[in-house]
Amino acid sequence: MIIDYTYFKGMLGIGLSPDTGAPSITLNVERECIEQYIDIYEMEYLKMLLGSKYDEFVSSMDSEEWLPIKEYLQKDYSPIACYVWFKYVSVLNVQITRMGSVTSADNSLTSPIQLQVRVWNDMVKMNHQLAQMLGEKGIDVHCSLLETINDMGI
Numbered sequence: 499m500i501i502d503y504t505y506f507k508g509m510l511g512i513g514l515s516p517d518t519g520a521p522s523i524t525l526n527v528e529r530e531c532i533e534q535y536i537d538i539y540e541m542e543y544l545k546m547l548l549g550s551k552y553d554e555f556v557s558s559m560d561s562e563e564w565l566p567i568k569e570y571l572q573k574d575y576s577p578i579a580c581y582v583w584f585k586y587v588s589v590l591n592v593q594i595t596r597m598g599s600v601t602s603a604d605n606s607l608t609s610p611i612q613l614q615v616r617v618w619n620d621m622v623k624m625n626h627q628l629a630q631m632l633g634e635k636g637i638d639v640h641c642s643l644l645e646t647i648n649d650m651g652i
Contacts, residue, residue: 499540500559500571503532505579509617512586535586543581546641547628563635570628577628580621581643587614611649619646 506512512532513525545552559568571578587610622644629639 499536500544500568501536501540501576501578501582503529503536505574505576506532506583508575509613510575510579510583512583532582532586535582535589539582539585540578543578543643546643547625547639548632548637549639549641551632551637567628567631570624570631573624575620577621577624580617580624584614584618584621615647615649622646 513528544555548555555564555567558564625639625643629644632639
């Protein structure tokens with residue numbers, strides 16, 4: 499894994515701050531959940547971004563050739579974390595609060611769509627930078643990770 503649960507803070511916060519104090523069952527479950535999402539969606543993101551170069555990247559990401567890409571992906575506000583967070587909020591249909599992710603039986607929560615759109619579009623901007631870096635290596639990136647979205651679905 500390139501990222502871990504500690505990337506989910508600030509705008510990507512889901513209530514898993516490493517500074518939360520005493521361990522709790524709820525925090526442990528939430529951490530396990532986001533780590534499962536990282537396992538699945540980090541790989542999906544990298545495969546979409548790198549295409550046929552995915553296996554080469556994974557097997558040699560610490561090499562001089564790939565290290566700048568890996569370091570970019572590990573930025574504090576990481577495009578991988580944005581992608582995983584977007585999927586986490588979308589799939590679980592949760593609302594993110596300062597206390598973490600919550601659900602409502604009566605759907606009375608405010609939709610997180612505006613923040614989802616912002617996070618996705620931030621990721622797209624970072625992906626364009628990555629595409630430029632990969633282009634210098636002769637790798638063309640053409641995928642949905644380079645397309646912005648809006649809250650109206652158009």
